[in-house]
Amino acid sequence: MRKQQRNVLATQLTMATSDGSHLSARTMLLLRRYDLVERLEGDPCTLLVELREIFNREPTADKLYSLSELAYWAGQKAELTHPQKALELYGSAVMHSYLYLFDDRFAHLRNPYDPEFRGACDLYNGALESALRNIKRAGQLRPGTTQIVNAADHTIHLTIALRGKGWQAEDFDRFEFVSDFVVKGLKNQYHTYGLGVPLIAVQKKRQNGEAIDRYYPPEMSLPTTAFLRMLPNGGDTHTEHTAMLELYDPLNSADIEIAGRRVPLESDLSTPLAYLLNQPQLQKKLDQPTLGLLDPEGTGQLDGLFMLEPYQPGKIPVLMVHGIWSSPITWMEMFNDLRGVPEINDHFQFWFYLYPTGQPFWYSAKTLRDDLAAMRRTLDPQHEEPALDQMVLVGHSMGGLVAKMQTLESGDEYWKVVSKEPFEVVKASHEVKESLGETFFFHPNPAVRRLITIGTPFHGSHFANSTTAWLGSKLITLPKILVRGGEQLHRDNPNFFAKNNLIDVPTSIDALSPASPVFPVMLASHHLPSVKYHNVVGRIQTDRVVNYMIGGEGDGLVTLKSAHIDDAESEIIVPAEHSNLHRHPRTVLEVRRILIEHLDDLRSFPRRLERLPDASALLPTAQAPPVEIQRRR
Numbered sequence: 001m002r003k004q005q006r007n008v009l010a011t012q013l014t015m016a017t018s019d020g021s022h023l024s025a026r027t028m029l030l031l032r033r034y035d036l037v038e039r040l041e042g043d044p045c046t047l048l049v050e051l052r053e054i055f056n057r058e059p060t061a062d063k064l065y066s067l068s069e070l071a072y073w074a075g076q077k078a079e080l081t082h083p084q085k086a087l088e089l090y091g092s093a094v095m096h097s098y099l100y101l102f103d104d105r106f107a108h109l110r111n112p113y114d115p116e117f118r119g120a121c122d123l124y125n126g127a128l129e130s131a132l133r134n135i136k137r138a139g140q141l142r143p144g145t146t147q148i149v150n151a152a153d154h155t156i157h158l159t160i161a162l163r164g165k166g167w168q169a170e171d172f173d174r175f176e177f178v179s180d181f182v183v184k185g186l187k188n189q190y191h192t193y194g195l196g197v198p199l200i201a202v203q204k205k206r207q208n209g210e211a212i213d214r215y216y217p218p219e220m221s222l223p224t225t226a227f228l229r230m231l232p233n234g235g236d237t238h239t240e241h242t243a244m245l246e247l248y249d250p251l252n253s254a255d256i257e258i259a260g261r262r263v264p265l266e267s268d269l270s271t272p273l274a275y276l277l278n279q280p281q282l283q284k285k286l287d288q289p290t291l292g293l294l295d296p297e298g299t300g301q302l303d304g305l306f307m308l309e310p311y312q313p314g315k316i317p318v319l320m321v322h323g324i325w326s327s328p329i330t331w332m333e334m335f336n337d338l339r340g341v342p343e344i345n346d347h348f349q350f351w352f353y354l355y356p357t358g359q360p361f362w363y364s365a366k367t368l369r370d371d372l373a374a375m376r377r378t379l380d381p382q383h384e385e386p387a388l389d390q391m392v393l394v395g396h397s398m399g400g401l402v403a404k405m406q407t408l409e410s411g412d413e414y415w416k417v418v419s420k421e422p423f424e425v426v427k428a429s430h431e432v433k434e435s436l437g438e439t440f441f442f443h444p445n446p447a448v449r450r451l452i453t454i455g456t457p458f459h460g461s462h463f464a465n466s467t468t469a470w471l472g473s474k475l476i477t478l479p480k481i482l483v484r485g486g487e488q489l490h491r492d493n494p495n496f497f498a499k500n501n502l503i504d505v506p507t508s509i510d511a512l513s514p515a516s517p518v519f520p521v522m523l524a525s526h527h528l529p530s531v532k533y534h535n536v537v538g539r540i541q542t543d544r545v546v547n548y549m550i551g552g553e554g555d556g557l558v559t560l561k562s563a564h565i566d567d568a569e570s571e572i573i574v575p576a577e578h579s580n581l582h583r584h585p586r587t588v589l590e591v592r593r594i595l596i597e598h599l600d601d602l603r604s605f606p607r608r609l610e611r612l613p614d615a616s617a618l619l620p621t622a623q624a625p626p627v628e629i630q631r632r633r
Contacts, residue, residue, distance in 0.1 A: 023069060023070070024069060026065070026066070026116060027065070027066040027069050030062060030063065030066045036050060036051065044073075044077070044089070045074075048067060048070055048074070051067055051070065052067060052154075055067065061103075061106040061109060062116070064099050065096075065100050065116055065120055068095075068120065068124075069093070069123060071092035071127070072090065072093040072126065072127045072130075075090040076130075079130070083134055084134075086130070086134060088150050090128075090131035090134065091156050091158075092154070093123060093124075094124060094127045094228055097120045097123040097124040098124060098229075100120045101117075101120055101195075102259045107259075121194075121195060125197060125266060128197050128226065129197045141160070141175055142169070142172075143160050143162045143167075143172060143247060144169035145159070145160050146160075155239060155240055155241065156241045156243050157240070158243050158245055159242075159243075159244050161244055161247070162247050163247055163249070164224070164249035165249065165252055165310075171204055171206065172201055172203055172204065173202045173204040173219070175202070175224065176199065176200040176202065176275065177198075177199060177200075178199060178200060179198070180631050180632055181629045181631055182629070183271055183274040183628070183629050184629070184630070185332075186273070186274060186333065188336060188337055188340065189270040189336075190268070190270050190336065190339070191266075191267070191270070192264065192266065192267045193266055194266045194267075195227060195264070195265060196225040196248070196265045196267070197225065197226040197227075197266065198223070198225055198267055198268040198271070199226055200221050200271065200275050201222040201223075201247070202221050202222075202275075203219065203220040211378045212311055214378075215305060215306050215311070215375065216306070216307060216310070217276065217281070217306065218279065218281040219276075220276070220309075221272050221276035222249065222309065223249070223267060223268060223269050223272040224249065225247070225250050226245060226246070226248075227246045227248060227265060228244070228245050228246070229243065250265060250269065251269070251309060251312070251339075251345060252312070269340060270336055270340075271629065273308070275629050304355075305351055305353055305371045306351070306352055307349070307350075307351055307352070308335075308350070308352070311349070312349045314387050315347060315349040316349070316390045316391065316598070317351050317387070317388065317391045318349070318350050318392045318393075318394060319351045319352070319353060319372075319403075320334075320350065320351070320394045320395075320399075321355075321368070321394065322399045323357070323397025324398040324509075325357060326397070326399075328352035328353070331352060331394075331396075331582070333583045333588075334394075334583060334587075337588045338350070338588065338591065338592060338595070343596060344595050348392075348595060353368060353371070355367060355368070355402070357398065357508055358507055359508060360502070360505050360508055361398050361402050361511055361512075362405065365406065366439040368403075368406060369405075369406060370438070376447070390447075390449050390598070391448045391449060392448075392450045392452065392598060393452070394451075394591060396454045396456075396581070396582040397557075397558070397578065398457070399456075400454060400455070400458075403451055404451055404522070404533075406448050406451075407444045407451055407528065408444055408527050409442075409443060409444055409526045410440065410441050410442045411526075412441070413521045414440040414502070415441065417501055417502050417517045417518065418440060418501045419501065420498060423441070426489070426493055426496065427492040428489055428493075440502070444528050449531060449532065450531065450532045450533075450534065450598055451532070452534045452535075452536070453535050453536070454535075455537070455555055455563060455581040456558070458523065458563065458564070459514055459523075459559075460513050460516055460519055461513075461514065461557055461562060462514060462559075500515075500517060501517075502517070532569045533565060533567055533568045533569060534568055534570045534571070535564070535568040536572055536582075536590055537571060537572070537574070538554065538558070538575075538576045538577060538578055539560060539575060540554075540555055540575060540576065555577050556577045556578050557578040557579075570594070572586070572590055
């Protein structure tokens with residue numbers, strides 16, 4: 001005896017009860033018509049054989065429905081005591097519901113408004129999930145395998161095949177059922193309705209990994225939909241049937257073709273995301289904003305570009321850059337909401353940047369430039385992928401400054417803030433001088449076409465006052481290379497550097513002071529005309545004391561004046577405080593609008609993207625709520 005697992009898909013059944021305790025009125029009517037009611041007390045397989053013989057003589061769709069319902073009903077009863085028999089019965093239920101839905105002989109009679117039609121869809125999904133649970137329990141839910149399922153008077157030869165782009169059978173460790181989990185921490189959960197069973201595919205870490213694997217989490221969890229397709233075998237009177245269990249990637253396949261019809265797949269994008277975010281190794285990587293602020297050097301490998309889904313050629317990257325005292329986990333609400341929009345999911349892929357937020361943002365901007373160049377060399381060394389030249393950056397708070405610096409031309413203006421002397425004459429080791437040059441001399445990244453900034457202090461923030469700066473100097477430990485490099489530079493170049501220069505700015509808090517000389521330089525910097533700026537500003541009702549502390553009306557940390565930029569294509573004000581501004585529904589809707597606008601512009605100039613398919617902080621005290629996932633009981 002084993003404890004029966006709950007099949008949530010089965011609870012959708014409207015024609016029969018979810019526990020299979022009784023049959024629908026229409027199936028009972030059919031049984032009475034053929035004097036088969038008393039057979040319900042005997043072996044269900046015998047009853048199925050008799051009803052199947054009647055169907056072979058007089059084929060009608062209602063008999064197929066009843067065959068499916070009877071098989072599912074019997075499978076539920078056999079689940080606890082005879083799991084192998086239950087598997088066979090579930091297989092029969094799936095087969096007959098599939099024929100009800102797609103057999104050409106009944107196409108002209110098929111009525112999608114008939115409750116029985118929806119019941120057949122639910123029977124298909126519920127029986128398929130129950131069958132897959134039994135197959136998994138036996139350790140046989142593995143891509144690339146073939147097995148035989150005997151059911152009543154027929155045999156099903158079943159092959160399991162992958163239908164995701166770039167998926168390999170050896171890459172998968174296991175499959176979990178979406179319906180086994182309850183998600184907390186994501187306000188919105190995106191589930192599409194159709195045929196198939198939503199799964200979570202957990203990939204193995206490849207032994208001989210490719211270069212791109214460095215951008216993936218240790219155990220990538222992917223949304224997957226299992227669909228069983230009956231293959232033609234020369235007529236329904238045959239006892240031998242061939243079926244293909246197809247595993248689809250709903251990020252690339254929202255529907256499939258069956259018998260000349262487009263059929264939507266049932267899918268769930270949110271639960272696999274929550275499952276991935278709850279993997280211990282990824283949690284360790286993402287959920288340490290305090291470490292990234294107070295001890296940037298101590299973050300080790302907890303920084304850089306990464307993806308939460310496999311790289312998808314042809315899709316435009318949207319890179320999200322978090323703010324100070326934060327991490328990419330803060331983007332999960334927006335990411336989940338945007339990926340739930342079909343047109344955005346069809347054309348965009350989302351990347352994330354994790355960096356130590358205790359250091360001044362211009363050092364993080366330099367690292368991001370390097371990381372983007374390295375990623376391009378990995379993904380597209382010959383620059384043959386046009387979608388990668390249409391990148392959209394989204395930055396919150398200080399992350400907006402890090403992102404904006406990817407679009408600017410430095411000239412020698414940033415170096416002038418450091419020193420009035422020519423850069424060429426500075427005395428330093430090759431390593432330090434190279435780092436200085438890359439930090440203060442840079443060009444815009446031509447692949448970036450849009451920048452969306454959210455609650456970004458373009459003029460600094462009065463919250464970075466003398467008190468917070470003092471606390472920062474006591475609490476934040478800068479990387480030794482920055483500290484030692486600065487000390488050595490001053491020893492080797494006496495009286496060389498300007499007062500209040502950027503090298504001597506000790507922490508990110510100091511860097512965000514309105515008195516920082518970097519802000520006038522940034523505001524005056526040139527950018528490519530191909531880049532479009534969009535801006536989101538927060539405003540909340542606060543008392544006079546708070547407004548006095550931050551220097552005026554705003555989101556509680558950044559004033560309206562500081563968050564405003566003159567050269568934005570669009571700018572909206574959202575009633576949200578700083579740490580939640582990027583999670584506010586109006587902000588998410590604005591980002592959604594901008595991404596759709598980006599697509600519309602590309603369609604107006606198709607040469608820009610020939611492969612684009614057609615489609616018909618500042619110290620935020622409140623961190624993102626944790627995303628949790630629990631197994632259902």
